Amino acid sequence: MTKKTSLKDIAQVVGVSTALVSYVLNNKKENRIGKEVAQKIRKVARELNYQPNQIAKSLKTNKTDTIGLIVADISNPFSSSLARIIEDEADKHNYTVLFGSSDEKPQKAQKLMTALLNRQVDGLLICPSEGAEAHLIELQHQGVPFVLIDRYFPGLKSNYVALDNYGAIHKAVQHLIDSGFRRLGMVTFRTGLFTINERRRGYLTALKENGITARKSWLKELPIDVQGADIEKAVDDLVTGPQRVDAILFASNVLAMHGLKRINTLRLNVPDEVAVVSIDEAEAYNLFHTGITYIKQPLLEIGQMSTRILLETIKKNNSTTQANLDGELIIQASTQPVVATPSNPVVHLAEQDE
Amino acid sequence: MTKKTSLKDIAQVVGVSTALVSYVLNNKKENRIGKEVAQKIRKVARELNYQPNQIAKSLKTNKTDTIGLIVADISNPFSSSLARIIEDEADKHNYTVLFGSSDEKPQKAQKLMTALLNRQVDGLLICPSEGAEAHLIELQHQGVPFVLIDRYFPGLKSNYVALDNYGAIHKAVQHLIDSGFRRLGMVTFRTGLFTINERRRGYLTALKENGITARKSWLKELPIDVQGADIEKAVDDLVTGPQRVDAILFASNVLAMHGLKRINTLRLNVPDEVAVVSIDEAEAYNLFHTGITYIKQPLLEIGQMSTRILLETIKKNNSTTQANLDGELIIQASTQPVVATPSNPVVHLAEQDE
DNA sequence: ATAGGCAGTTTAAACGATTAAATTATTTAT
DNA sequence: ATAAATAATTTAATCGTTTAAACTGCCTAT
Numbered sequence: 106m107t108k109k110t111s112l113k114d115i116a117q118v119v120g121v122s123t124a125l126v127s128y129v130l131n132n133k134k135e136n137r138i139g140k141e142v143a144q145k146i147r148k149v150a151r152e153l154n155y156q157p158n159q160i161a162k163s164l165k166t167n168k169t170d171t172i173g174l175i176v177a178d179i180s181n182p183f184s185s186s187l188a189r190i191i192e193d194e195a196d197k198h199n200y201t202v203l204f205g206s207s208d209e210k211p212q213k214a215q216k217l218m219t220a221l222l223n224r225q226v227d228g229l230l231i232c233p234s235e236g237a238e239a240h241l242i243e244l245q246h247q248g249v250p251f252v253l254i255d256r257y258f259p260g261l262k263s264n265y266v267a268l269d270n271y272g273a274i275h276k277a278v279q280h281l282i283d284s285g286f287r288r289l290g291m292v293t294f295r296t297g298l299f300t301i302n303e304r305r306r307g308y309l310t311a312l313k314e315n316g317i318t319a320r321k322s323w324l325k326e327l328p329i330d331v332q333g334a335d336i337e338k339a340v341d342d343l344v345t346g347p348q349r350v351d352a353i354l355f356a357s358n359v360l361a362m363h364g365l366k367r368i369n370t371l372r373l374n375v376p377d378e379v380a381v382v383s384i385d386e387a388e389a390y391n392l393f394h395t396g397i398t399y400i401k402q403p404l405l406e407i408g409q410m411s412t413r414i415l416l417e418t419i420k421k422n423n424s425t426t427q428a429n430l431d432g433e434l435i436i437q438a439s440t441q442p443v444v445a446t447p448s449n450p451v452v453h454l455a456e457q458d459e
Numbered sequence: 460m461t462k463k464t465s466l467k468d469i470a471q472v473v474g475v476s477t478a479l480v481s482y483v484l485n486n487k488k489e490n491r492i493g494k495e496v497a498q499k500i501r502k503v504a505r506e507l508n509y510q511p512n513q514i515a516k517s518l519k520t521n522k523t524d525t526i527g528l529i530v531a532d533i534s535n536p537f538s539s540s541l542a543r544i545i546e547d548e549a550d551k552h553n554y555t556v557l558f559g560s561s562d563e564k565p566q567k568a569q570k571l572m573t574a575l576l577n578r579q580v581d582g583l584l585i586c587p588s589e590g591a592e593a594h595l596i597e598l599q600h601q602g603v604p605f606v607l608i609d610r611y612f613p614g615l616k617s618n619y620v621a622l623d624n625y626g627a628i629h630k631a632v633q634h635l636i637d638s639g640f641r642r643l644g645m646v647t648f649r650t651g652l653f654t655i656n657e658r659r660r661g662y663l664t665a666l667k668e669n670g671i672t673a674r675k676s677w678l679k680e681l682p683i684d685v686q687g688a689d690i691e692k693a694v695d696d697l698v699t700g701p702q703r704v705d706a707i708l709f710a711s712n713v714l715a716m717h718g719l720k721r722i723n724t725l726r727l728n729v730p731d732e733v734a735v736v737s738i739d740e741a742e743a744y745n746l747f748h749t750g751i752t753y754i755k756q757p758l759l760e761i762g763q764m765s766t767r768i769l770l771e772t773i774k775k776n777n778s779t780t781q782a783n784l785d786g787e788l789i790i791q792a793s794t795q796p797v798v799a800t801p802s803n804p805v806v807h808l809a810e811q812d813e
Numbered sequence: 814a815t816a817g818g819c820a821g822t823t824t825a826a827a828c829g830a831t832t833a834a835a836t837t838a839t840t841t842a843t
Numbered sequence: 844a845t846a847a848a849t850a851a852t853t854t855a856a857t858c859g860t861t862t863a864a865a866c867t868g869c870c871t872a873t
Contacts, residue, residue, distance in 0.1 A: 107602045111859055122823050127861060139821060159577045160517045161859035164828045169514065171557075171578065178543065185539035192533065192560060201574055203525075203557050206546060220555055223513045224525065248461045366745040389743030391720040465829055476853050481831060493851060515829030518858045 110153040118149050130155070163225060172415060173221035173229045174204040175214060176254075183358055183385055183402075184232070187254065190408030191230060198416055200227075209329050211236040222249065228415045230254055235297045235329065250418040252411045256300045257427070264418065266411040266428045270300050273400045273432035274307030277354060277382045280398070280434055282315045285442045286352035286380050288323070290343040292336065292364055293356035295326035304356045304384070322348050327360070336363035337370075344371070344379055352380035352440070358387045365393055381439040384432075396437030403430045464507040472503050484509070517579060526769060527575035527583045528558040529568060530608075537712055537739055537756075538586070541608065544762030545584060552770055554581075563683050565590040576603065582769045584608055589651050589683065604772040606765045610654045611781070618772065620765040620782045624654050627754045627786035628661030631708060631736045634752070634788055636669045638796045640706035640734050642677070644697040646690065646718055647710035649680035658710045658738070676702050681714070690717035691724075698725065698733055706734035706794070712741045719747055735793040738786070750791030757784045 112123040112130075119126070121142060128134050129146045163169045172195060176184040184206075192202050203221055207214035211234055218229065218240070228250035233241065238258050244251055245263065257265035281289055291308050294301050305324070312319045325339035336359075343350050355361035361383035368375060375381050375395045383390070383399040390397040407430060414426045466477040466484075473480070475496060482488050483500045517523045526549060530538040538560075546556050557575055561568035565588055572583065572594070582604035587595065592612050598605055599617065611619035635643055645662050648655050659678070666673045679693035690713075697704045709715035715737035722729060729735050729749045737744070737753040744751040761784060768780045 107600075109601075112861095113859075123860080124824080124862075125822060128822095131861085133862085134821095137820060137822090142821085156573065156577050158518075158579065158859050160514055160523065160579045161828090162861080163514045164512075164518050164830090164859080165861045167828075169578070179533075179546065180536070180540045180543035182534075182536060182539070185536070185542075186534045188539075188558075189532065189534035189560060192558070196559075199574075201557055201559070201578060203555055204542075204546070205550075205555070206543060219510065220553075223510050224523070224555060225512065225514045246461075247463075362742055362745070369746060369748070387743070388716055389741070389746050391716070392723060392743050393746040394723070394748050466831095467829075477830080478832075478854080479852060482852090485831085487832085488851095491850060491852090496851085512829055515858090516831080518829080518860090519831045521858075 109158070110155050111158065112155075114153060115146060115149050115155060118153070119145050121146070126150075130157075167225075169225045169227055170199055171201050171203055171224070171226050172412075172419075173218070173226040174202050175207055175217055175221075175229060176204070176232045177209050177234065178206045179204055180206075181359065182387055183255075183404075186404055187408050190405055191412050194409045194412040195416075200416070207232075207234055209234045211240065215240055218244070228252075228419045230411055230415055232256060233258075248422070250415060250422065252415045252418070252426075254407060254411050256298055259299050262425055264411075264414050264426050266407050266414065266426075266430065267300055268400075268402050268407075268432050269429040270303035271307040271310075272429075273384065273434075274304045274354070274356075275311045276432070276434050277384075277398075277400055278308055278311035279315070280436065281352050281354070281380060281382060281440060282311070282317070284380070284440050286440070287317055288320075288348075288350040288352070289317070290323045290325065290350035290353045291356065292325045292327065292339050292343070292353060292360045294329045294331070294360075296329050298329075301356070308354065320348055322346075323350055331359075333363045333366075336360055337367040340364050340367040341371075344368075344373060350379065351443075352376075352382070355381070355383040358383065358385035361385070361397070361399075362387065362389060365390075365397070369393070375439050376441050377443055380441075380443075386435070393439075395439045398437045398440040399435050400432040401435050402432055406430055463512070464509050465512065466509075468507060469500060469503050469509060472507070473499050475500070480504075484511075521579075523579045523581055524553055525555050525557055525578070525580045526766075526773075527572070527580040528556050529561055529571055529575075529583060530558070530586045531563050531588065532560045533558055534560075535713065536741060537609075537758075540758055541762050544759055545766050548763045548766040549770075554770070561586075561588055563588040565594065569594050572598070582606075582773045584765055584769055586610060587612075602776070604769060604776065606769045606772070606780075608761060608765050610652055613653050616779055618765075618768050618780050620761050620768065620780075620784065621654055622754075622756050622761075622786050623783040624657035625661040625664075626783075627738065627788075628658045628708070628710075629665045630786070630788050631738075631752075631754055632662055632665035633669070634790065635706045635708070635734060635736060635794060636665070636671070638734070638794050640794070641671055642674075642702075642704045643671070643706050643708060644677045644679065644704035645708045645710065646679045646681065646693050646697070646714045648683045648685070648714075650683050652683075655710070662708065674702055676700075677704055685713075687717045687720075690714055691721040694718045694721040695725075698722075698727060704733065705797075706730075706736070709735070709737040712737065712739035715739070715751070715753075716741065716743060719744075719751070723747070729793050730795050731797055734795075734797075740789070747793075749793045752791045752794040753789050754786040755789050756786055760784055 112126045115126045116123040126146050129143045179185055195202050203226060205217035214234055230252055232254045233256050238261055253265035255267050257267055293304055309319055327335050343353055355364050373379055381397055383397055386399050386401050466480045469480045470477045480500050483497045533539055549556050557580060559571035568588055584606055586608045587610050607619035609621050611621055647658055663673055681689050697707055709718050727733055735751055737751055740753050740755050
């Protein structure tokens with residue numbers, strides 16, 4: 106790369122000190138600088154196409170105007186949509202975003218954070234994996250500003266912005282029950298993550314409140330690094346056998362994606378043979394033969410809010426903000442009450458088997 | 460943030476100069492450093508959890524081990540998948556990725572590049588928008604290493620890695636014709652971008668070679684910042700009227716997404732009423748009632764190759780690499796030859812109307 | 814006349830690393 | 844014993860900025 110022009114170059118051309126050039130270009134000490142010199146400096150800066158070296162600036166000011174974003178996988182639509190919102194919000198404040206994918210692996214997340222922090226990011230937006238808690242405490246001790254996104258740890262007093270998972274799933278389950286479904290399967294993750302387990306709690310509580318005994322076989326908990334085939338297997342289990350369900354709730358877009366694919370392959374009619382609700386939206390749902398009822402996460406709000414909180418915290422480490430946002434239940438055809446037909450008599454077996 | 464330990468801190472504790480600490484921790488002058496001192500330095504560094512300040516290092520070495528990625532929109536699955544591959548490849552070489560979305564707007568792309576370059580990224584991976592050429596030439600003059608991804612300008616001698624668009628579309632069209640479809644619609648973008656126009660050329664040439672006269676109404680060219688409704692309208696036009704097509708080729712995943720949504724809404728049977736081919740793959744296609752034939756871009760290769768070329772160029776500005784990679788045609792049910800049935804006699808009207 | 818004030822500008826240190834060159838200490842050869 | 848060679852370490856400049864403090868004229872008030 107050819108050398109870029111520095112303050113020194115401008116100073117030399119104009120015949121002043123670099124300090125003065127710096128003052129002028131940063132509009133400091135405005136009233137104490139000669140008008141003509143200021144103008145000349147600005148003119149020369151423009152002519153030489155001066156671009157400040159942020160690295161040098163950062164070294165001195167201890168600020169990089171850069172934030173780090175750590176998600177599980179940037180190629181996941183949830184993550185990339187969020188990334189885009191965060192990028193836009195950061196840009197509004199002249200911040201730039203460094204990113205990395207943790208693959209849900211704590212040690213990879215840790216390595217990422219170190220890399221980002223060594224590059225002196227001013228703060229972090231983190232979608233934490235299971236087992237991240239200890240390291241987050243470490244971050245707090247170091248005084249690194251950060252905001253958790255989508256997930257948080259109830260025992261950790263930190264900023265976070267997340268969906269009210271319990272409430273969202275509770276709402277979805279209630280809707281299914283109100284629509285006449287009673288044998289409700291759920292495909293979710295098996296993990297120690299509080300927010301994910303809140304989804305299970307929402308499901309179980311709503312069933313209980315409606316006097317439905319949850320069957321063990323209805324709840325499919327899969328590892329967080331699940332493969333598509335496992336999800337398909339879970340769906341197979343749910344829709345066959347004497348204890349088969351009449352509705353399935355997918356706890357994430359990845360689960361729904363593979364689940365719907367399987368339902369598609371099995372040529373199951375939705376909602377006649379099985380109703381479906383998903384958490385997260387996905388453009389993909391539009392391609393399914395039936396509109397999919399889903400819980401719409403307030404992504405824009407999550408992204409903007411978390412970014413703003415982070416930038417606030419960077420400015421002055423004040424209070425802790427914790428936000429549990431409401432999800433909106435978007436009702437589509439996949440949970441329409443089933444109308445009885447001769448070939449498909451509506452018989453809800455929930456209370457009568459065994 | 461609490462102050463991190465610096466070379467100076469270590470030097471003070473051990474009672475040596477910072478230079479020596481630097482030499483030890485970077486394994487320089489290995490044979491000329493006392494064994495015990497070296498060990499002690501390493502020990503103290505570990506104890507104080509020393510993390511080098513990359514900013515300071517960068518200022519001195521003029522290297523940040525950071526590359527910038529500029530795509531049209533990081534939330535687009537094509538971009539985010541690529542981003543993930545690039546991230547992984549960069550990580551292998553201890554590079555970190557800064558990203559930004561240009562929204563296909565040249566001035567936004569320019570602003571982004573300036574921001575990234577001021578942060579002294581070592582090089583750029585760019586998916587350029589229309590009108591970016593002048594600015595890329597500027598980059599070359601500045602000696603900024605960069606590699607274009609997915610798109611390039613034939614008049615610009617620069618590194619690039621892209622799909623062989625002409626060949627890919629040609630292959631897809633030939634496949635449609637071989638499968639018995641003759642009235643082939645195409646939904647693509649209207650733009651000055653060479654690579655996009657290569658898609659149109661592939662389509663028109665393949666038609667011509669097979670003795671099919673392309674009809675103007677078969678080719679739908681939409682603005683690059685197209686809205687979903689426009690795409691749906693284009694599909695409506697293609698599948699209705701006396702000149703209606705029997706197959707549609709979508710020139711990108713965004714186009715296919717909305718197009719298939721519309722086909723879904725219209726309850727058109729694929730491929731009986733209209734065959735479909737798409738460029739780019741998408742998980743979403745799995746949710747469609749029929750498997751979608753598509754051109755699979757060698758994403759992994761594109762991402763890895765472009766990153767490697769960039770890192771090579773950063774190391775020593777040598778030659779120019781230009782790669783046009785082959786797309787693979789993945790044939791699914793959406794282009795199965797239509798079998799005649801009483802209710803759906805196979806009559807291809809291509810040559811007989813008007 | 815002369816101290817004080819003000820406008821305009823420069824000096825110089827600092828941020829945290831790297832690294833060529835200089836320095837000091839030790840060993841070896843004569 | 845002494846010069847030369849080698850080993851181990853330090854000095855000091857540098858990267859491109861920022862910014863407190865010092866400086867230089869000039870003007871004004873006493």
